[in-house]
Amino acid sequence: MTARVPTNIITGFLGVGKTTTILNLLKNKPQNENWAVLVNEFGEIGIDGAMMTDQGAMIKEVPGGCMCCTAGVPMSVGINALLRQKPDRLIIEPTGLGHPKQVIATLTSEQYEKYVDLKATIALVDPRNLSNPKYTTNQNFNDQLDSADVVIGNKVDLCQSSDIDVFGSWVTVQEPPKVFHKLVKNGELPLEVLDIERVFGSASSHIEHHHHHHASMEPQFELPPGEAFIRRENKGQGYFSCGWLFGAEYEFNFDQLFSMLSALTAERVKAVVNTDQGCYAFNVANGVVSVNQMSLSGFESRLEVIDSQLMPWDQLEEILLKLAGIKS
Template identity: 85%
Template sequence: MTNKVPTNIITGFLGVGKTTTILNLLKNKPENEKWAVLVNEFGEIGIDGAMMSDQGALIKEVPGGCMCCTAGVPMSVGINALLRQKPDRLIIEPTGLGHPKQVIATLTSDQYTPYVDLKATIGLVDPRNLSNEKYTGNQNFNDQLQTADVIIGNKVDECTAHDIDAFNDWVTDQTPAKVFHKLVTRGQLPIEVLDIERVHGGASSHIESHHHHHAEMEPEFQLDPNQPFARKENKGQGYFSCGWLFGAEYRFNFDELFSLISDLKAERVKAVVNTDQGCFAFNSANGVVSVNQLSLEGFESRLEVIDSQLMPWDQLESILLKLAGITR
């Protein structure tokens, strides 16, 4: 490789709209460019990559929250695999519970500086969360915003005037000042923001160690030929996740699945599912469910639930199996 690949980290807490933002960027990228996306999720199943694969980008997933670990082996494997395909741009989406400073430290290391041109780190925030102690008291939430060069206040259409004032006050008080900030709806990030140079989003010389459960270190997760479904759990940093993967031959009733996801009180629900009406991506955050149809075929359905409380996974699994027509 003779040219460095322009690279951006897009960070933000759970449910802030990172995936939606990246999907919008992919839809608006120059037609002659090939973009790559490295997706890291706290859950073990991997939902975001399935949503993005419909946009024709090069996708690599690191499920299970592994990318934020100090060793960084799964992240390096994923980055190397994407760089070998010579993309015109690389976007990295760490988990909403991740440590952006470690990702920056890796990308600015001697290993990657000959190949990666790290541009501004973009931090997404829901302005409503800036007045909520649940978020402002969370170290990762604060680290993500502190590390970002660019701050995007997303979901402004769901905010009150008080929320907008809180966002503007917060941005004004930042030292050092943020390079750029903007309020947007539905992740409509101006594509020009990706070319802003990195200024103060540097890696700290000290990165706090952290521990969480790991499943398999391999980023790919598939079903065995005779296995109708599989379940994976993860926990760490005060959050629990449980995900299910279902064989491509199973179809869910769209209406029943939508009702189930709408009724779940979890903080985060994501799914890409084959239904009787086609393949759909479901996204639930703050009690709001969005649905988008995908053109995927022969795809293994997957659903992931994340919450700060341990939920009755066995009960939920029984409901999902019934919806899929799977008998134990």
């Protein structure tokens, strides 16, 4: 490689809209550029990569927990695989329960100094969460905002004026100051934000080493021959996840699936599912279900649920099997 690849870390807590933001960036990128995305998810099944593949980006997934643990082996493997494809830009999306500081440390290490041009780290935040002790007392939440050079207040269309005031007050007292901040809706991040430079001495320059759950690079999504579905569970940092992968030959009833997701009390749900109305991506956050049609075909349906409470996975599985027409 003769040129360092412009690279951005886009971080933020669960449900803040990281994937939606990256999808918007991919839709609006220069047509002559090839972008790569390294996706890290807390769940074992991996949903985000499926959503982004529909946009033609080069995707590498690291599911099953924070990717920067155990000397960063899973992350380095993923980054190296993408860099070998010589992308024009690399975007890294750590899990909403991950620690971006170690990701920054890896990308600014001697291993990558000749290959990666790390731009400003971008953190997304829902301004409503800045008044919620559930978030403000969470170390990961604070670490993600602390490590960012740029902070984007997303979902502004869902905020009250008081939420906007809290965001403004919070931004103005940050030390060191944030390089840039903006309020947006639907993850509509301007492309030019990606080219903002990291500032030496900013929060993202101060890296602390830590250890946590190891993310595996073993195959995560392979459906064994003759099996209708597989199920994978994960837990850590006060959260539980359960994911399912279903054979491509099974179709879910769209209306019944939408109703079930609307009634589900989990904090976070993502899915890419073959239905009787086509392939759709489902995204559930703060009790709101959003749906986008995908152009994928012959795709293995997958669904991931994350919550701070251990949920009755067996009961949920029975419902999913019924919606897919699979006999339990």
